[in-house]
Amino acid sequence: MPRVTIGLPVYNGQQFLEETLECLLGQTFRDFEIVISDNGSTDRTQEICRRFAGRDARIRYSRQETNQGAAWNYNQVVHLAAGQYFKWAAHDDLITPDYLEKCVAVLDGDPGLVLCCTDDQDIDVDGNPVDARRVSHIPSAERGNSPEASNRFRRLIRDDYDCEQVFGLIRRESLKKTQLILSYTDSDRTLLAELALYGRYFEIQERLFLHRQHAGSSCKANPITTGWGARVAWFDPKLRGKILFSRWRQIRELLKAIARAPLGIGEKGKCLFWLLAYNRGRIKPLFRELVQGAGMAVARLIGPGREGGNPPSSITAQQRGA
Numbered sequence: 001m002p003r004v005t006i007g008l009p010v011y012n013g014q015q016f017l018e019e020t021l022e023c024l025l026g027q028t029f030r031d032f033e034i035v036i037s038d039n040g041s042t043d044r045t046q047e048i049c050r051r052f053a054g055r056d057a058r059i060r061y062s063r064q065e066t067n068q069g070a071a072w073n074y075n076q077v078v079h080l081a082a083g084q085y086f087k088w089a090a091h092d093d094l095i096t097p098d099y100l101e102k103c104v105a106v107l108d109g110d111p112g113l114v115l116c117c118t119d120d121q122d123i124d125v126d127g128n129p130v131d132a133r134r135v136s137h138i139p140s141a142e143r144g145n146s147p148e149a150s151n152r153f154r155r156l157i158r159d160d161y162d163c164e165q166v167f168g169l170i171r172r173e174s175l176k177k178t179q180l181i182l183s184y185t186d187s188d189r190t191l192l193a194e195l196a197l198y199g200r201y202f203e204i205q206e207r208l209f210l211h212r213q214h215a216g217s218s219c220k221a222n223p224i225t226t227g228w229g230a231r232v233a234w235f236d237p238k239l240r241g242k243i244l245f246s247r248w249r250q251i252r253e254l255l256k257a258i259a260r261a262p263l264g265i266g267e268k269g270k271c272l273f274w275l276l277a278y279n280r281g282r283i284k285p286l287f288r289e290l291v292q293g294a295g296m297a298v299a300r301l302i303g304p305g306r307e308g309g310n311p312p313s314s315i316t317a318q319q320r321g322a
Helices: 017-025 045-055 070-079 099-109 149-156 187-195 230-235 246-260 265-280 283-302
Strands: 004-010 032-038 059-063 085-088 113-123 169-171 200-212
Touching: 004 017, 004 070, 017 032, 017 045, 032 045, 032 070, 045 059, 070 085, 085 099, 099 113, 099 169, 099 200, 149 187, 149 265, 187 246, 246 265, 246 283, 265 283
Parallel strands: 004 032, 004 085, 032 059, 113 200
Antiparallel strands: 085 169, 113 169
16 A cells, blocks of 8 residues: 555646656655546547556556546545545646655654645746736645634635645545535635544645646636636536536535534534634625526526526636546
8 A cells, every 4th residue: 555645637638747747756755656537538648648657557547438527537536546645636737856755744743634735836837936816825734723623614614715735645534534526616625624624734834836827727717617607517517507506505515514524512513603604704795696596597598598608518628637
């Protein structure tokens, strides 16, 4: 059994995949496996993966004939993992050679931790550092390192931080107790909040994670994945065109996470209080989502093609793990 599993979900990732695999294989910590799940790529992804798998026995490659969506693919690599620790890796991101070595040492040294991540640096297509305008970054050490689970939950359900911590090194036995990634927008934030109910987070204050900014990334600012239906279809193609209420779904899933967490009634009560208190301040977007859904339903009754914001007929960009 390897100490670490790196799960790499990919769809049409030929532009950056070789560089990413070379980066992962160049880690100073050697006791790991790489599990690749190819979501029916139509470019050179399959060729690249099979070539690397033939070169290094630590790489396991599986392929789906059709695109199952990013949520399914991200979860698939978790189901295939065998390591004590698990890390998601996007096909376009990079990590420094000592990333695993430093994160493993942190988790080995504190059994109360469920996740170790590092500070991150945005890079461009050529790997050069860039100063991208992103959500203000508050270290996970401040958000997820409180000794109280309810306080960690309170800080991590908020939407005033990015979710790059999901690409940290995670204790797999704790990750498997969660819902993993579900088929709705912002489900990675829901996962981070639920995972914090099982233990603390720690962030290494070094920029060891290099986050790629490019036209085909799956960030919300990308026109390919922006819009009512397009981003939903990125998570799960079967949901294309369906009326969904992601914010309401997130509340429901967080309630379920509280219910199944191994916490006393007092801590669960605090988590419930903070969830209700936070969403009290989100009445307008919650109500707006209901209005948008109602508008789509009415448009469908009037006639086809009037819903507005329909997703494109196919997902063809190099999206992270789609």
